[in-house]
Amino acid sequence: MSDLFYAMTMPGLETLAFSEIRATIPDSELVKFMRGIALFRLTTSPENLLDLRTTEDVFATLAHIKGLRRGQDALRVLHSATLNADLVGAIASWRRAHHGAKPRTWRVVSQMSGSYDFRRMDGGQAVIDALRKTMPRGIRLVEDDADLEIWLWLGGNDVLIGLRLSNATMRHRQYKREHLPASLRPTVAASMSWLSRPTAEDIVVDPLCGAGTILIERGLLAPSQRLLGGDIREQAITLARRNARSADVDTTWKVWDARELPLEASSVNRIITNLPFGKQIGTRAENEELYTALIQEFDRVMGPNGLMVSLTSEDRLWDTILQEHGWRTQKKVVFVVLGQPASIFVSERA
Ligand SMILES: C[S@@+](CC[C@H](N)C(=O)[O-])C[C@H]1O[C@@H](n2cnc3c(N)ncnc32)[C@H](O)[C@@H]1O
Known part of the structure; x- marks a missing residue:
């Protein structure tokens, strides 16, 4: 051998x-x-x-x-x-x-x-x-x-x-039937889930879930209490639902605006998400506004000792916004996605 x-x-x-x-x-x-x-x-x-x-x-x-x-x-x-x-x-x-x-x-x-x-x-x-x-x-x-x-x-x-x-x-995974532009590679989604230090008590939300890859990978990696995903586009949710069904992962999906989540304050303990990069989806200026609105909402829904794992290629912008809003980044993993550098941030509220 x-x-x-x-x-x-x-x-x-x-x-x-x-x-x-x-x-x-x-x-x-x-x-x-x-x-x-x-x-x-x-x-x-x-x-x-x-x-x-x-x-x-x-x-x-x-x-x-x-x-x-x-x-x-x-x-x-x-x-x-x-x-x-x-x-x-x-x-x-x-x-x-x-x-x-x-x-x-x-x-x-x-x-x-x-x-x-x-x-x-x-x-x-x-x-x-x-x-x-x-x-x-x-x-x-x-x-x-x-x-x-x-x-x-x-x-x-x-x-x-x-x-x-x-x-x-x-x-590529067998479950991934439906693809969207800017859909994340399953191994990256799994890496983000791994970085979230999963526990069986986790209530995990992906507020901008696209085709649902992150939550599906989180579900396949380890047990959790609840997985919740949403996206502003109805088409994304339809695909996410289909992918989750074929992966046999139990997740709640909703069409929502991540800037106004229909969730109670302090109701989740993990946020794992892939932010729009401003290349395939959104523009740079739109991102600045969007990222600021998002962090305020993430602040509200995240419970004590919560952990956020986020991915963006707008590294400096997101870093500044996190700091301004009192988040501490414990770890940053830089890698190449779609030919450009991107960073995974593992952050908690300071
Ligand atoms: C980078 S993609 C996420 C890709 C996803 N991780 C996947 O693997 O398919 C970002 C997603 O954010 C969604 N989005 C943009 N603005 C949003 C908002 N205000 N609320 C909710 N979703 C939003 C887009 O529709 C898009 O699906």
């Missing part, structure tokens, strides 16, 4: 994803963080790796190469690292993750973010050439839609070659 694994995350969410890994799989031991990657070791068999909610993809590591040299030499290193990898052990992990299924096809996917003096394709070819020699009989090389995907990740100082254990349902 291969004991080295890695999780791919949205860049910026690596440490957070690893905190979920450690909580779910207690024997996991961190080896290294890289951009969008947490590399870790496990001593037990990785049964529940695919249940992780803040991770986009999970891999069994075939090789981790540090300080890859340039030129022809580099391609030879990639080739021989692949030749020497424990492919059989990695395939055993894949089969365990896929309920004993027998793989019939394979392919190589290459990603290059660091700078090298060979082409990404040539790196991929070096891996393919080696795998042709070591791949068990009966498993065929194909162009797309392979059972086994071996990913070559060329990240600069570190190179990883891994067998992908997950498939697209890990990050």
Whole structure:
């Protein structure tokens, strides 16, 4: 069995994803963080790796190469690292993750973010050439839609070659039938829920819920007392309701204006929300007005010791407004969403 694994995350969410890994799989031991990657070791068999909610993809590591040299030499290193990898052990992990299924096809996917003096394709070819020699009989090389995907990740100082254990349902989720523009990636919604330090007593509200991703992920992550979501657009609520039904998460949805919530004062203890960024939805000037109105309303409905987890790309604006209204930000996680930096704020009333 291969004991080295890695999780791919949205860049910026690596440490957070690893905190979920450690909580779910207690024997996991961190080896290294890289951009969008947490590399870790496990001593037990990785049964529940695919249940992780803040991770986009999970891999069994075939090789981790540090300080890859340039030129022809580099391609030879990639080739021989692949030749020497424990492919059989990695395939055993894949089969365990896929309920004993027998793989019939394979392919190589290459990603290059660091700078090298060979082409990404040539790196991929070096891996393919080696795998042709070591791949068990009966498993065929194909162009797309392979059972086994071996990913070559060329990240600069570190190179990883891994067998992908997950498939697209890990990050896209099966429940997510309905999409809206500006709809949040489920792994980000799960990360925000994770940051809200969930308890079974939580009364959680997402005042600007869109297609409902945050509350659905919160519901799937941990029990709560109540989940409440609303949006100013009726269409969003229709979609949120459908998504929640298909995820089997019990949530109350309402059409409302988040600046005037139909909720009692101090009636919730968690607010988790993705604010309009002023790009796809809203403008900058509108946001300033909206954010100010929102914080006043959040102040009113939030009970004592409540925690708010909010996401925006209007980092400075939101930071200032929070401070002006007596909120203290305990933690800020910066990552990239839709090609622009965004921050998750974890805040409480000072
Ligand atoms: C960034 S999106 C939220 C996306 C959501 N997290 C998802 O995954 O689909 C912001 C949402 O805020 C809603 N919105 C804007 N102004 C609002 C207001 N005053 N009250 C309630 N919802 C509002 C928009 O309709 C939009 O759906």
